[in-house]
Amino acid sequence: MTDYRSTEEKLKAAAQRSVTLVAVSKFHPYEAVMEAYGEGARVFGENRVQEMCSKFPPKGERPEGMKVFLIGQLQRNKVKKAVEWADRIESVDSIALIDKIEAECAARSIVMDILLELNSSGEESKSGFRSDDDLLEAAQHALGCSHLRVRGIMTIGPLGGYDEAIRSAFTRTSALYGRLREIIPYADVLSMGMSADWPIALECGSDEVRIGTAIFGERVKA
Numbered sequence: 001m002t003d004y005r006s007t008e009e010k011l012k013a014a015a016q017r018s019v020t021l022v023a024v025s026k027f028h029p030y031e032a033v034m035e036a037y038g039e040g041a042r043v044f045g046e047n048r049v050q051e052m053c054s055k056f057p058p059k060g061e062r063p064e065g066m067k068v069f070l071i072g073q074l075q076r077n078k079v080k081k082a083v084e085w086a087d088r089i090e091s092v093d094s095i096a097l098i099d100k101i102e103a104e105c106a107a108r109s110i111v112m113d114i115l116l117e118l119n120s121s122g123e124e125s126k127s128g129f130r131s132d133d134d135l136l137e138a139a140q141h142a143l144g145c146s147h148l149r150v151r152g153i154m155t156i157g158p159l160g161g162y163d164e165a166i167r168s169a170f171t172r173t174s175a176l177y178g179r180l181r182e183i184i185p186y187a188d189v190l191s192m193g194m195s196a197d198w199p200i201a202l203e204c205g206s207d208e209v210r211i212g213t214a215i216f217g218e219r220v221k222a
């Protein structure tokens with residue numbers, strides 16, 4: 001048993017609107033994925049291409065409705081595999097990466113949904129666009145890519161931060177999302193909030209949370 005159902009209930013009670021729950025299964029085996037699936041989970045998050053491909057069946061061979069989103073930093077030499085396996089890439093953080101994903105998708109005649117990642121906390125160790133303007137410039141660029149659809153923005157709040165620092169990062173991201181939607185009216189995803197900070201993210205307008213630990217328990221790293 002995972003805590004998918006109880007997490008979903010808490011989320012529903014707090015949100016009172018439709019919020020997507022991405023069950024982040026990194027470091028947990030496929031058996032845990034299937035347990036959560038049995039409790040109603042359909043969207044899973046993985047942060048490494050290799051792990052995603054070895055854990056999940058290929059796109060056409062999954063249980064009904066199961067989707068996998070790539071949420072971790074993507075190296076350009078892994079884009080090929082990533083577009084084959086992922087239903088959405090949520091961690092796009094450079095124009096060079098946009099071009100590479102576009103090229104691989106064009107070669108397969110598929111259209112990929114992407115989110116642009118903002119480094120909203122300014123922490124050096126984190127990926128994501130550093131400035132609002134860089135992210136918007138990338139969004140403009142992606143509009144010219146016929147095999148990509150920019151669905152919105154993803155961010156990771158400051159880890160272990162104080163509530164005020166978390167709130168400030170999420171408020172900034174939410175404001176930028178408003179500007180993104182002026183450029184891309186069909187953008188409909190603001191992905192922020194993890195096990196420790198999703199209630200604050202919801203208050204700041206998130207409509208997708210990515211939750212691992214609260215559903216699957218602590219990750220045991222190899």
Ligand SMILES: *Cc1c(COP(=O)(O)O)cnc(C)c1O
Nearest residue numbers: 024047071194195210211212213
């Ligand atoms: C691991 C991870 C999560 C989930 O984190 P938890 O604290 O376990 O809920 C969410 N988003 C990203 C990008 C992650 O890498």
